[in-house]
Amino acid sequence: MAGKAGGLKGVALIGGAGGNSAVAGALHFFQDPSTGYTEVRGRVTGLAxxxxxxxxxxxxxxxxxxNSTGPHFNPHNKSHGAPSDDERHVGDLGNIVANKDGVADIFIKDLQISLSGPHSILGRAVVVHADSDDLGRGQKSNCQSLFLCCIYARFVVVMNSVKQQEMQEQELDAVSLDFDLQFNNL
Known part of the structure; x- marks a missing residue:
């Protein structure tokens, strides 16, 4: 993932919500422009x-x-479903599995989530629910019990890696770049 040139990258840092301070993790997002796929890799610890x-x-x-993160991201007004379904919300990423030690290793490769354009997921919330998702096949399609959440792209810089390399190779004449990075206490 790290060696692919020309893609967009993002990082989400996860912290527990609702008194779950033991939950922590990081998610790395990479969108490959040659395939359109976005990869999500990471680890979340402290889960049941x-x-x-x-x-x-x-x-x-x-x-x-x-509770203020709203519904699943659904810009195409589709029904809730599994990540492999044609009919699904853009934000439907299925279930992650925490092992007996409460650790979930995550690897997802998805064509619907994007780090750019009008339906970008940047600035939205990544939410891990306390319960499993029924993937649109039962009665609890919205996973009502929220467990923890994280906002990403409010505290990371996402940049095209080719442009980043070009900037590193150029001499800058009296140019200053200031970033106001604000972390939310989740």
């Missing part, structure tokens, strides 16, 4: 063993914890 719904929600607002 088992399946947990994993979604991109519509808003990056956590002023009221995960």
């Amino acid at each position: 063993p088992g399946l947990h719904g994993f979604h991109i929600h519509s808003f990056g607002d956590t002023t009221n914890g995960c």
